[in-house]
Amino acid sequence: MSAITSLQKGHQLPLQRSVEAISIPFGKPVWLDEDETVQVMQALGTSVSVLFKGNMYLIEGFNLDAFGMEPMERPHLPDGATDQELEAFVWQQLRTCFDPEIPVDIVELGLVYGCKITTLIDGQKMAQVRMTLTAPGCGMGEVIAEDARHKILGAEQINRVNVELVFDPPWSREMMSDEARLALNMF
Known part of the structure; x- marks a missing residue:
């Protein structure tokens, strides 16, 4: 545990x-x-x-x-990680992000539409995440985005994170995984 x-x-x-x-x-x-x-x-x-x-x-x-508890190890990747490994890392970190009001991670909720690793002109790596919220007026957007940024920047190879909140297509309950629906009794 x-x-x-x-x-x-x-x-x-x-x-x-x-x-x-x-x-x-x-x-x-x-x-x-x-x-x-x-x-x-x-x-x-x-x-x-x-x-x-x-x-x-x-x-x-x-x-x-x-x-006064044992801290969790900050997530990291070995030197020389490929863009595919960086992208997998980003998805892994997004699975540790939760809306403070909902006990299901944002990936299982269907809030994350995509992730891409980009190499900038100066050689730095940027993670670009497209995500939405359960409703356009959801007040948790900024905290979820900041939580994602902090966790993704745990990989030293990622220098920047751009979390873009989009509302097209609009989120619907059908975007949730079966596990999320089960956890929230939404079957």
């Missing part, structure tokens, strides 16, 4: 050091101070959603030491 899955909703966790978090739903990086206490809201994939002073934040698994 990973440290993430051992966290239960409602757990009160004191911060043993300052930690970077992503504000929900704005997607902006912020710092939460040492000696403050947060409450676990959801712990899925490689992130923990917490409540702090009435606001929600997303904390990456590699920062679990801020809770």
Whole structure:
């Protein structure tokens, strides 16, 4: 069992050091101070959603030491990874991204339309991700996009990430995998 899955909703966790978090739903990086206490809201994939002073934040698994727990290893690829390996890595990281309100990853929800690795003129690698939201007015778009960016940049070979939110074609329940429908009782 990973440290993430051992966290239960409602757990009160004191911060043993300052930690970077992503504000929900704005997607902006912020710092939460040492000696403050947060409450676990959801712990899925490689992130923990917490409540702090009435606001929600997303904390990456590699920062679990801020809770006094063993941190998860930051994802990485060996030197010389091919574009195909980089693309597979991106898809793997996207499967660890969750809407803070839905316990199914964004790939299984059918929110990710595509991923492409591009070599820029200066030789740097950029991951381009096209995705949508369950509804155009969904307030979680920025936090999901920022979570994806952070996780994808775990590969040192990827220098930039462009997450493009699109609404054509519009998302529908039929885009979900069978596993997602089963998890959400939507059969």
